[in-house]
Amino acid sequence: MGALYMGNKPIIKVDSKVCIVMEQMIRLLHDCGLPMEDVDFINCDGKTMNKLLLEANPRMTLFTGSSKVADKLAVDLKGRIKLEDAGFDWKILGPDVQEVDYVAWVCDQDAYACSGQKCSAQSILFMHENWSASSLLRQMNDLAARRKLHDLTIGPVLTIGLSPRKHILAKMVTVAVSGVDDIGKQCMGLQHEEMLEHMNKLLQISGSKLLFGGEALENHSIPPIYGAIKPTAVFVPLEEILKDNNYELVTREIFGPFQIITDYKNDQLPMVLDALERMHAHLSAAVVSNDSLFLQEVIGKSVNGTTYAGLRARTTGAPQNHWFGPAGDPRGAGIGTPEAIKLVWSCHREIIYDVGPLPQHWETPPSS
Amino acid sequence: MGALYMGNKPIIKVDSKVCIVMEQMIRLLHDCGLPMEDVDFINCDGKTMNKLLLEANPRMTLFTGSSKVADKLAVDLKGRIKLEDAGFDWKILGPDVQEVDYVAWVCDQDAYACSGQKCSAQSILFMHENWSASSLLRQMNDLAARRKLHDLTIGPVLTIGLSPRKHILAKMVTVAVSGVDDIGKQCMGLQHEEMLEHMNKLLQISGSKLLFGGEALENHSIPPIYGAIKPTAVFVPLEEILKDNNYELVTREIFGPFQIITDYKNDQLPMVLDALERMHAHLSAAVVSNDSLFLQEVIGKSVNGTTYAGLRARTTGAPQNHWFGPAGDPRGAGIGTPEAIKLVWSCHREIIYDVGPLPQHWETPPSS
Amino acid sequence: MGALYMGNKPIIKVDSKVCIVMEQMIRLLHDCGLPMEDVDFINCDGKTMNKLLLEANPRMTLFTGSSKVADKLAVDLKGRIKLEDAGFDWKILGPDVQEVDYVAWVCDQDAYACSGQKCSAQSILFMHENWSASSLLRQMNDLAARRKLHDLTIGPVLTIGLSPRKHILAKMVTVAVSGVDDIGKQCMGLQHEEMLEHMNKLLQISGSKLLFGGEALENHSIPPIYGAIKPTAVFVPLEEILKDNNYELVTREIFGPFQIITDYKNDQLPMVLDALERMHAHLSAAVVSNDSLFLQEVIGKSVNGTTYAGLRARTTGAPQNHWFGPAGDPRGAGIGTPEAIKLVWSCHREIIYDVGPLPQHWETPPSS
């Protein structure tokens, strides 16, 4: 919609598993009066789309999807691209323990709502030791345990291969929209064997342990090509996370009901900040604290785009009437506000009017 | 400077022919109190710089230079780049002929000041037939003729090869500045034999003719590796410009005192607009007219970034207290205004504070 | 509504002849969920309202009505007031005659739509002599002549006395809204005898003449306390308008289907500008011309708040998605845009956060 508002003629390509939704959306727009020629819509596989992009040479492409495909497209399109790629989103609980019930509930929702399949889902939780001493983990365990297949509070993971899925491109003028917001991490979606295998690798790290979950769902008819596991949390010690041979494994993005949990002591905050700095995608984040100096320290030393701060901070509030997007990358896109739409779908153009009149008695000056 | 204002740590690389200027600038900044570690400065050839860029993996690179190198860097850096590349800048004279003396003088300055070596220099002039009937061309000829080597109103062209010249990059945080503004087109700088050869090719087009210039400068000691020709204008008929086999030749950017001139009849404006649309770089432009409807038509159907409109319009006014940069490309950079600095050297980050308090009597809601 | 959006608790007072409309509006708002205590609504005469204002001492009052009452209230409320008062709105036709049909139609609508009872109605028309030579006046006459009572394209003038009518005030926090937009000039509404008497006084000015209208409507049952005259235009020579003993008479605001028309020669533009400068209310205006220099001259030397410029300029377009209000008075209010709402119903407050931390090793400095 943003692309249209700004006067572009977009071509939309949506992942083939969900494109039916976009098609209905476009039919609705036509019914409401959108001229037929204002938007093009294509259904094809990634290879075909890639070919189309190269030949159409669109002025701009917005890509929502995995970092791997994003980098390929950035090269193919010589940088004429904006990205809202995946994120290994973190949450930090500060030293001030308050409203444990509430924070536990937000953690449960951030990590496991929609079975964790949101690009803003909580992937890792850093707890201050004061929270470790509270009832937080027990409560999170209880909340995870009440999730059931029959009321859809837990469900299958829509595993998808690494084909380009949600790129969209503009042909003549500029281009392209993100139709269905939260499939951004699906390339990371795994069959449940793979998820459990990933978990087992994590559990081999010294000091790590399974907090809860870690089992396949039972008594269901979900086809095996989708993942279907219980809400799962694995604890890994902070020192181990930072080790070079563990870091990449621990920060692997899992598009499902899965999170890492760790804790830190007062004097280990710099180690936490170092862990954040080393992540390469900087989408959403949360700093749960009402301690002004703590907030200032963490926010000032991190770069995530959409960062929630304060006792009620969450990672998955977006997009709710505010900018949503990564930061720290000139290719970063934003959605949800007029500023974001202008950044992605328009550009500054400067018209300088100088109609005169000439000064009275003007004479030709010397050359320069 | 913009990169510094925004808190980045830039690495600066300037073309080796002019880097001495930047070095002195940085020494001045140090003398005024800039901490030594805030800016890195490197002198090297393009190949070395390219290697550095690939290894340092800067968050952002600003490149000012030729489109060819720009595209290579966009690929190497996976799109983490902003460009202020070259432009084949056009000027259109509308149907309302007024103040011929003034317009002739502005044309002379736009095309030949600094020997035409500005990235905003006038490369092509589209005259409405009403101007053809005026004394404009005769006056432009007279003005060109008064340019002399001895008072530096004409001079050598600093020919430079196609090595990357003015990229600058940020190592840790983001990156890089354009120090010396007007060498952007120098990769196009040619020895005068090449310039005259280019001219001769143009003169083979049916209906084209030499309006003035077209000869080497004489009685000087400028080394032959620099171009040194008289201010030159070649007329090419509009119909010929648009032919596929001529278009690329005519719109080749010459970084020197050289321009194309053509004219159009009232009903040929769509052909002029078509010629503009086919150009691939959209830096500066001028629409010389006080006719509101004509201005609206041309501005509405073109996309150049910095566009001067009105009887006193020029192509080379920039950067004078306004945004200067190309438009229509998501990689486009801007210089000269706070908005431009923020676009290139910073990015939006959204911090959403939600400190509470919780609603009274809050209770844990069901999962979702 | 603006007052509410900004969080105020307004008291609304609307003229007693039309307050039934506002009452229904408020009932609708309540039905849509507006809390009953958010807006107070009062029906009373001006004297009672004045007493209420003095005793309630509201933080802010927005008054829409006659200049006379506005000045009284400004004194009573010690300046805590914003005004959107009446206007003797002018239109100037520039030297470039184009699209006479269109301009004539806009003039007819600006002066006579809603029987001229809009605070933005065209009160005086300054024609460049080039327009005098066109068919404009004849066409305006034809258009006025097609207005008939039976299709309500002409109608009665709702004459109202000089009681304060549409002030509204805030009791606790700030205050007050304009509900029914176009009764602002009604205090000027006159019985038709008075209007004809005003016309006759104008016709005694040397060189003035009746262009069309000037008669009472016939065959109707409109009570005599309302004015009911045909669309009327009186020509008065520019030189006469500027005379001290005529100026006030000519620029008297008539809230009905009545306008003054005059013309000016090229070299008389300064006299026109002088006439504009001497008007004391500066609401809306129109400069009908596509001549850039003419527009620049007139706009640069006048101060009306909402000024339409260009060949299609009108005086009564407002409020259509743009700011509408007078200029040149610190008490001036605006309506119709977020900026206007903020100006009138809110104010700037600066919160400067400085949470620390203190510099390390901070020590108490000496007193100063």
Added chain:
Amino acid sequence: MGALYMGNKPIIKVDSKVCIVMEQMIRLLHDCGLPMEDVDFINCDGKTMNKLLLEANPRMTLFTGSSKVADKLAVDLKGRIKLEDAGFDWKILGPDVQEVDYVAWVCDQDAYACSGQKCSAQSILFMHENWSASSLLRQMNDLAARRKLHDLTIGPVLTIGLSPRKHILAKMVTVAVSGVDDIGKQCMGLQHEEMLEHMNKLLQISGSKLLFGGEALENHSIPPIYGAIKPTAVFVPLEEILKDNNYELVTREIFGPFQIITDYKNDQLPMVLDALERMHAHLSAAVVSNDSLFLQEVIGKSVNGTTYAGLRARTTGAPQNHWFGPAGDPRGAGIGTPEAIKLVWSCHREIIYDVGPLPQHWETPPSS
């Protein structure tokens, strides 16, 4: 200066005791190139100035001075005025006691720097009981005690009568500037007998006591018409402050080294907020706390214009690169930022361009 930047022609009137400073400033501006006719400067008494204002009928007047004169001028000028009047500025210390040394020093500076003669000086201090239990008061006593006449850390109060002092007005276009910033409260300046008398009245309130100061300075040659007392603080119980017969006395603004101190218990915060609400001038304020919920509560329920928040909050930081001015009054002026200058010295004007062209085949529509 703001008035000039916006293109006005101001007349400046400064209090006769300090106008010599403004005269030199204007001479400096002339020396730097300001045209002689751009600013008018007048030296006269208040009565003469009042007459001038009434006759000149300036478009806008900015008045900096006492509320009493402000209200008179608002009436005389029919509301065409902006005010930056005096303030009885408050500071609240929240429940979180930290950095007592620092906070004591800021309190000392806010109350007694420049002998308390700043329009932003701390007039009353509300301490949470946690601060009462700290060493704060003792430290404030020590800091006050180190102030000496010989190093000018304490000095005379420049008592001035109630004549209008710093109004400035615009003659032709709009108007007027505040030259010397901190004489705003001087009308409140008192001889030391009067100050001591005021103190004695306060000490008669039940439960009140002298914390420190309360004596005339000794061994000096300051003429008796100026006040000269030691830095003084009087404690008054919160319950007593709120009593109707004490409130006006306690909140009387003293333009000198004099402050009220009180304390409150956790559950008395609503009483403190009530005390703030009843003050009639809302200039600057400080909320010293890093407790997010406390800050939110106090800031959300008060309306002072320039409000410092956080542990390092002060009342007299202004004007330091931020907006400075009162809030909650439509006549309120601001200084120090581009937004403030535009609010006071300019106004919004809307020019709507509509140059056409007409739609093809346009035909005159029916009247309406």
